[in-house]
Structures are given as structure tokens and as C-alpha cells.
Amino acid sequence: MGTREEILNIIEKNSRIEVHELSVLLGADELLIANELKALEDEGIICGYHTMIDWSKTGLDKVNALIEVKVTPTRGQGFDNIAERIYKYPEVTSVYLMSGGFDLMVILEGKSLQEVAGFVNNKLATLDTVLSTATHFILKKYKDHGTILTKQYEDTREIITP
Amino acid sequence: MRDPLGKKVIGIKPSGIRKFFDIVQETEGAISLGVGEPDFDTPWHIRDEGIYSLEKGRTFYTSNSGLKELRQEVSNYINRTQGVTYDPLKEIFITVGGSEAIDLAFRAMVDEGDEVLIPQPSYVSYEPCAILADAVPVIIELKEENDFRLTAEEVLEKVTDKTKILVLPFPNNPTGAVMEKKDLEEIAKVVIEKDLYVISDEIYSELTYNGKHVSIVSLPGMRERTILINGFSKAYAMTGWRLGYACGPANIMAQMVKIHQFAIMCAPTTSQYAAVEALRNGDEDVSKMREEYNHRRRYLLNEFKKFGLPCFEPFGAFYVFPCIKKFGMSSDEFCTRLLEEEKLAVVPGSAFGDCGEGYIRISYAYSLQNLKIAMERFEKFISKLEH
Numbered sequence: 001m002g003t004r005e006e007i008l009n010i011i012e013k014n015s016r017i018e019v020h021e022l023s024v025l026l027g028a029d030e031l032l033i034a035n036e037l038k039a040l041e042d043e044g045i046i047c048g049y050h051t052m053i054d055w056s057k058t059g060l061d062k063v064n065a066l067i068e069v070k071v072t073p074t075r076g077q078g079f080d081n082i083a084e085r086i087y088k089y090p091e092v093t094s095v096y097l098m099s100g101g102f103d104l105m106v107i108l109e110g111k112s113l114q115e116v117a118g119f120v121n122n123k124l125a126t127l128d129t130v131l132s133t134a135t136h137f138i139l140k141k142y143k144d145h146g147t148i149l150t151k152q153y154e155d156t157r158e159i160i161t162p
Numbered sequence: 163m164r165d166p167l168g169k170k171v172i173g174i175k176p177s178g179i180r181k182f183f184d185i186v187q188e189t190e191g192a193i194s195l196g197v198g199e200p201d202f203d204t205p206w207h208i209r210d211e212g213i214y215s216l217e218k219g220r221t222f223y224t225s226n227s228g229l230k231e232l233r234q235e236v237s238n239y240i241n242r243t244q245g246v247t248y249d250p251l252k253e254i255f256i257t258v259g260g261s262e263a264i265d266l267a268f269r270a271m272v273d274e275g276d277e278v279l280i281p282q283p284s285y286v287s288y289e290p291c292a293i294l295a296d297a298v299p300v301i302i303e304l305k306e307e308n309d310f311r312l313t314a315e316e317v318l319e320k321v322t323d324k325t326k327i328l329v330l331p332f333p334n335n336p337t338g339a340v341m342e343k344k345d346l347e348e349i350a351k352v353v354i355e356k357d358l359y360v361i362s363d364e365i366y367s368e369l370t371y372n373g374k375h376v377s378i379v380s381l382p383g384m385r386e387r388t389i390l391i392n393g394f395s396k397a398y399a400m401t402g403w404r405l406g407y408a409c410g411p412a413n414i415m416a417q418m419v420k421i422h423q424f425a426i427m428c429a430p431t432t433s434q435y436a437a438v439e440a441l442r443n444g445d446e447d448v449s450k451m452r453e454e455y456n457h458r459r460r461y462l463l464n465e466f467k468k469f470g471l472p473c474f475e476p477f478g479a480f481y482v483f484p485c486i487k488k489f490g491m492s493s494d495e496f497c498t499r500l501l502e503e504e505k506l507a508v509v510p511g512s513a514f515g516d517c518g519e520g521y522i523r524i525s526y527a528y529s530l531q532n533l534k535i536a537m538e539r540f541e542k543f544i545s546k547l548e549h
Contacts, residue, residue: 006453024464025457025530153529160183160196160507162286162335 007036008045013146015049054149056141064093064109064138065116067124068102070131079103082129091119102134113137174290178513182497186507194507195536198335200399200480201527205447208398208440215435222431226423228256228407229434235441236407240390243367244380252412255419256429256437260365260393260406261287262422267361267389267408268295268327270417276326281312282515283483284331285363289515300325303517306485309474310339314348321352327359330378333366336514336523337483338459338476343376350381360388365406368397368448371456372477379409386411389418394433396479397448398440403433455480458526458533465537469544480527483511487520489547497522503546504539 006026011017019037023030040046055062071082079097086106087095094107106124110116120135142150186192203209227233233250241247248254257263264287272278274296280288281302292299300320304310317328330349332341341349353360360378367375379385393406408418422428462482466473473484486496493510500506509525511518526533 159186159194161198162179
């Protein structure tokens, strides 16, 4: 029987896999797998099924930025309160609490440099608890979510070997 | 002019795989499930150590037996996996792939006329290496009804007073068969009773899917009669680094090292530094690869079941070995037609010994995606044969 971890390892890379195929690969009963998937979803372990897209190949305008944010934590709430105020913006794709030189890492997706700059100036920097921001734009993605975007796998082995 | 060639080498048949390789090369658009090496790249941290050793200028010979730290790591590894201790200074040495160790073991241990028991189907090099060492190869034909495991009866049938060595090629290429502890215990009894030595080729030991691999050296009385051969190629996807090792009693190792010292000098230094890293920090990589091989193994077996193609369930290596006897043609003919008609290359079972006739070896050292494309072609081919 495939463990939860095995199920997660597979669907993390291929969220489109069907329950039947999953059951073949793991040598487990189809119904069991279906139930396990349901449980994983219910428990919030599986939080969504996304698609990896290399937007740079589409010709559509997309800008990604990482913003280091220093904030003043609020009494009783720590960083959670301010994090929530930030992650509610739809253009924010990720928010992490960090150790080290700054507090929150905010990852943002926008259509243009101006749009991102506008967000930082008008929305982020003006929040009471935000002390400072440092914005970094992503110039090129080499690898994302474990997938190498710049190169195709090429099989260079001999065709037949003993 | 005199004939430049020796009779012994002329007497050895070229590998059956080679012949097939030439045909495949000429077939345009062919896809292959014929490869006997992992499709994964060597894990990056291992490659990085190799590169680092070059940067530091570690570009000299190592001792004949190999880097001391690598031998120590091999010793630790066998200890933690099999509970057997080998002295890294006298009982372990590093070779150019497991295949060099196979050759050396024969050359160090047999005299002219000694008989060597070789179970087949198995890797292509045991028989020629035994012949080159002037031994007489005696083939044991493994049977599908035993899941291609070796039985004590089969050994007893072939033992004579000239028999000196039993080759134990498990987990097996091409069948994927494994020997479990209970199977090995039966073999060990015969080996001790008949005073034989064992060359145990355990190159696929990390790739088993029904529990951990058991080595015959872990059984009582067997450590002193066994040459344990293993390497880095299959476990860590390091075929091109050409690195293996042999472990065994000090007196045998000393003689093997003697030949190695004159023929090879030492195994490649860069590879040895990389291998230290593999043994120290590679367990996680191996288990990830094993998990993925296992998915593919199950996928193929399920496909064969759908096609109605009989195939015993292999629990080791990365091969399946389905039976194609019902199509009424030889393995060679089957594979040639599969290649010509559907442009899919697999290896005829007969390349691994006469008793591999009627079977084909399919490697699953390919991504699931490629296996699916290949299985579409395969299904098309056999459904054509059936109608």
C-alpha cells in the first residue's frame, strides 16, 4: 500500500494523474487511494492543484517581484495581523515569515514594473506597521517548483546496453 | 603471415546484444527500452564532489586498492546494510566497475579445468570471463516456475568434484529475480557441503522492491567463501564513472589486487572522491530513485496483465522479463520484428543465455512518459500477432 508520502510525491509533480493510474503505480486499491486523496484534501494537506506555466514563453506581460518587508509586530498578534493585511491583496502570490534581516517575504505578480512599483508605494509602504521595503524583480526563471525551465531533458545513453 | 589471434579469444562468442545494437542504430525513429543503466543523472552533490576534487588538484593515482576513506565508507556501508564487517585495509578494494571485479575474481581463483557454475539468464560477462581465466563454465538454467531463483537442487545437479565457484547474480539482470534469505540459506548449505566459493554480484542490491536485499555473506560460514562484488553504477546512477568494489577474505583480495595493480593500477581518482560522497550522503537519492523505479515496474506489469502477456513478478533491478513463447517465434525474431514494424527496441532474452530463449528483456530505466509511448507501440505489435 502506498503511503501518504508516496501519493503526495507523485501528485506534487503530476496533479493531473488519475486515481486509477495512481493505484497502479502504488500497487494499491483504487478505492483506498480515492479515500486517501479525499482525506488529504479535507485535512488541508492538499491545498490545490496548480499548473506550472512558463509565462515568459507566452509573450504576455508578467512581472514577478520579491519584496523584503520589515514590520513592527503588534502586541498579541505578532506578525500574523500584518501578514494577513498583505496577503489579502490578490496580486500577492506568496507571503512568508522569515528569519534574518527582514520579517516578511512578499512575492508579487504584476503586469508591469510600474504596476508593482505602484503596489509597493501606494499599498504596502503606507501600512502603519511597515518600516521599510526592498523590492527585487525577477529577471529570469531557471528553475521553479523543482522544474528546470531552461533546458529539455535529453537522453544521451547508448541505445542498447547489457 | 601468422594468425595474429589467440584461439581462446576467437572461441568466445561476441555478445548477442552487440549484434542487435547494430540493427537498432540503423533504424530511424526507433525508441528503445533496451538500456541497462539508470535514466537518472548522478545526483548533483555527488557530481559536485567529483568536480571539487578536480579543482583541488586531486588528479593523481590513488593507492592500488583505492582511497582509504572510500574503502572505509564501503566497509561502513556493508556493515550497516548486512551486519558484516570487512577490514577496509585488507578485505576491500576499489575496481573499475563491478565488471572488473568479476574478471579479477575468476583470474585469481581458478586453475585450468576448474568448473564454474553460472546461472542463466544472467549478465553477459560471466561466461567469457570464466573462459578467459581457463575455467570451464557450467551453465545452470534458471526456470520461470521458480521465479528465476536458483535452487539448491539445481546446484547439486551440476556440481562435480571439479566445481570450484558458484556465481550468484542476484538481483538479476535480465530477469529482475531476487534471492530471499530462505533461498540463500539452502544455497549456502550446498556451498559449504561441497566446499565451493561464491562470486556474488550484487550490483543491483539497492534496487529491490519487496524488502531489503540480503547478501549471502551475512549467512554463517559464508563470509570466508564469498567474493562480494558491488559498485556505484546502479544505486547512484554512476555508470559512466566506472567504479565498483570487491570484498572478501584477505588472501583472495591480495591476489586480485595484484592483477589489478598490473592491469589497471587504480580506479579513476575523480570517481573515487565522488563515490565517498555517494556513500556518505546518498541514501535519500537512492530511495527516491527506488520509489520511482517501483512505480514504473508496477505500471509495466499492469500493462502486461491488460495485454494478456505472461510475466512473473520481478522484485529487483530495473527489468521485466515477459514470456513471448505463445507467439511461436524466437526472441530474436520477435525483437527484430518489433523493431522493424513498431520501431521499438527491446533485448532478446537469448542474449543472456540459451535459456533466455522465449523471453524478452524490457528495461524500465525510462520515464513513465516514455514507457507509455513504448507500451502503445508494444500493444499494437502483439495485437497484430494475435489476429
